[in-house]
Amino acid sequence: MAMKYHLRIWRQAGPDEPGRFEDYTVDNIEPDMSFLEMLDILNEQLTKEGKEPVAFDSDCREGICGMCGLVIDGMAHGPRRLTTTCELRMRHFPDGATITVEPFRADAFPVLKDLVVDRSAFDRIIAAGGYISVNTGSAPDANAIPIPKPIAEEAMDAAACIGCGACVAACPNASAALFTAAKISHLALLPQGHPERERRVQRMVAQMDLEGFGNCSNHGECEAACPKGISILNIARMRREFIRANTRGSAV
């Protein structure tokens, strides 16, 4: 069963160029194709017609790298929950549908080209404190520090963040609170993360603000859009870490 779609896609030649929507029609789409495979078909079609293909990001195409990400019909990664754009199948769209495709929009994620955005702001947030300092060469035995199973699970749930940026894209305020909170949480929950916890939260929050993301207003839309289902309770934990750091008066 081959299906046909009408696409309204955001086209933008470069970061400082004005963008606009363009309409395309793709035919012979199989229901089991992913959304990105459907775009691949469109790009082959455009290439054959001598037109510029639509630029979009992707890498692993199995939902774990965090590279892909489009706003499809107003929802980051499309209408399916717990699904990255690359794992979204065309069977979820009725034959003949018109689908609007936009880049993740946030001033902190400038559009590079068409649907590709620059998410290096996330890298700078991590660089500001999303790590632990250890001496290499004399690494302690992995099982030397016992960690209760429920705590390890909770840390893993936060560490499931693939840094795709859907939280920012879905947030009405373009806030990066869920991403930053997930990174702070997974380290704050574990003993290895404790020595640097105060300066970590201070630095990461400061960097998040410098990048120009909005405030978190607790809409919780980020959790709904997150392909890994990361809970906004991590944002509450980030705030606890933040209050703790600011009431203890540690050096930043």
Added chain:
Amino acid sequence: MRMAKPKGWNTTVGKKVIMGLTGLFLVLYLIVHLAGNLTAFVPDGGRTMNLYSHTLHKLGPLLWVVRILLLLGFIYHIVTGVQVTLRNRGARANRYAKYASKGGPSKMTPASRWMIITGILIAIFVPLHVNMFSLGPYYETVINGEPMRDIYRLVVERFKEPGVAFGYAAFMLFLCAHLIHGIWSAFQSLGANDRRWMPFLYGLGTVLSLLIAGGFFVLPIYTYFFIPLP
């Protein structure tokens, strides 16, 4: 362009802590205020209400301390709320052509999206309200041989005017919307939330909002229809 590194309570996280703290303080006040207002329902021609008001005013300097704290909390909440909103508006200059909620665990509602609107409406309402009652005409009455302000008479008189009664009630709907997102959100902003507390806090927020705003909503309507002028 390199901005100064935001620190402490001046960060996005810090400002939300301020919103939460001042917000919860104002909610506590609303509960006390409502408890006082409910004395109007006692069918004794305002005796209970006037005695309550009189006792409150006998606190003297302490009452002024509370008033000043309330004013500061109110202003701090508004100023920070406006700052937060302005930053949010500025974080996405290019808006989506299409934007939709993904449902599921999302807590996004019209109430959560319109906090600034309902907030501004409340900010307009409060000074008018203080001006109408606290700063309104001073009627006097004598209870137990003691002269005191007949605030009950003023309240009933005002709520006999349909514009005042129904206008007041309408504003309480905005208050309800503000609280429905505001109360649970305050706990979340203060980090006072986890897996076990989440359903309770969200439920508490909704129930408290309905009770508080509901109480303030019913009073003018009930007065308009059922309480005779003293």
